[in-house]
Amino acid sequence: DTEVTQTPKHLVMGMTNKKSLKCEQHMGHRAMYWYKQKAKKPPELMFVYSYEKLSINESVPSRFSPECPNSSLLNLHLHALQPEDSALYLCASRGTLNSPLHFGNGTRLTVT
Amino acid sequence: QKEVEQNSGPLSVPEGAIASLNCTYSDRGSQSFFWYRQYSGKSPELIMSIYSNGDKEDGRFTAQLNKASQYVSLLIRDSQPSDSATYLCAVNSYQGGSEKLVFGKGTKLTVNP
Numbered sequence: 001d002t003e004v005t006q007t008p009k010h011l012v013m014g015m016t017n018k019k020s021l022k023c024e025q026h027m028g029h030r031a032m033y034w035y036k037q038k039a040k041k042p043p044e045l046m047f048v049y050s051y052e053k054l055s056i057n058e059s060v061p062s063r064f065s066p067e068c069p070n071s072s073l074l075n076l077h078l079h080a081l082q083p084e085d086s087a088l089y090l091c092a093s094r095g096t097l098n099s100p101l102h103f104g105n106g107t108r109l110t111v112t
Numbered sequence: 113q114k115e116v117e118q119n120s121g122p123l124s125v126p127e128g129a130i131a132s133l134n135c136t137y138s139d140r141g142s143q144s145f146f147w148y149r150q151y152s153g154k155s156p157e158l159i160m161s162i163y164s165n166g167d168k169e170d171g172r173f174t175a176q177l178n179k180a181s182q183y184v185s186l187l188i189r190d191s192q193p194s195d196s197a198t199y200l201c202a203v204n205s206y207q208g209g210s211e212k213l214v215f216g217k218g219t220k221l222t223v224n225p
Contacts, residue, residue, distance in 0.1 A: 042200055042215035043156065056210050090155055097211050098144040098163070098204060103155040 003027050004104035006091050012110045015081060021107050023074040023091030031055075032074040033101065034066060035090040043090055049074060081111045114139040114205040118216035127225050131188040135201030135216055138182070145177055145184045148200040150218070156200055160186060191223040 004025045013019050023032065031050045035043035048056035049068040057066075063085075065077040074091055088108055092101040115138045125131045133147075144163055148156035160175040162168045162184065168175045174187040184203070188195055201216040 042217050045212060048210075048212070056212065088153075088155070100144075100146045100158045100161050101156075101202070101213060102158070103148075106155045108153075 004091055004093055004102050006089075006104035006107050008107060009105065010108045010110075012112060013078065013081065014112055015083070017081075018077070018079045020078065021076040021089055021091075021109075023076075023104055024072055025093040025102070025104075026072055027093060027095065027102065028071075029093035029095045029102070030071060031094040032068065033090075033092040033094070034074070034076050035092065035103075037088045037090055037106075047076075078109075081109075083111050085109065086111045114142075114207055114214055116201055116203050116214045116216040118199075118201050119219045120217065121219040122222055123219055124222045124224060125191050127191060127193060127223055129191050129223075131191045131195065131221055131223070133186040133188075133199050133201075133219050133221065135184045135186075135203075136182055137184070137201075137203040137205075137214070139203065139205040139214075140179075140182065142179075142182075142203045142205055144204045145175070146202040146213070147173075147175060147184075147186045148202060149195075150198045150200060152197075188221075191221075193223050193225050196221060196223050 034046040037043045047066040067075040088106045091104040147160040150156045162175040162177045172189045176185045198218040200218045202213045
């Protein structure tokens with residue numbers, strides 16, 4: 001069982017929809033991450049929050065909007081996505097520098 | 113751009129054999145090294161962390177680190193069909209004033225019964 005919980009597990013949305021992905025962890029980790037993973041590729045970093053502040057934005061298009069309401073929660077707001085945005089979206093948390101990432105089970109997103 | 117390179121695979125071994133997965137990295141300042149296992153359609157699962165030169169064993173898994181050669185490997189002894197997965201090497205790296213984990217492209221392992 002993972003200690004990072006992501007909802008929903010699957011999401012199908014049209015290009016005009018607005019939806020949100022949610023992530024929650026209760027390990028006391030102060031860094032939280034969003035990754036995007038396409039088939040047969042490694043995870044690709046999108047955003048990093050450290051102590052609830054956005055510390056890394058890997059030049060992600062503005063149709064993806066992250067939010068960190070508190071130290072346990074991380075959201076990813078989606079608007080006007082494209083079919084090529086279909087992927088597995090992974091949330092992860094990390095306790096300290098040099099410690100490993102703990103991944104959630106991911107959200108499988110399909111944009112139609 | 114700091115890089116992590118892995119054998120592209122696929123790697124196929126018979127059940128009971130030793131599977132050897134290799135990874136090289138370009139950032140000499142890297143201090144932490146991880147192996148993740150990822151089953152198809154699932155999220156990555158941490159199987160080993162290593163921080164010091166030498167070997168670290170956990171059950172059937174042994175991670176080996178050689179910082180001088182910028183090389184980290186994973187050995188899986190007595191390979192089982194359930195070990196069939198993609199193995200991702202991840203290395204920490206400081207880029208542009210930020211620390212992040214850099215992933216290799218992964219090696220797909222198939223263990224044949």
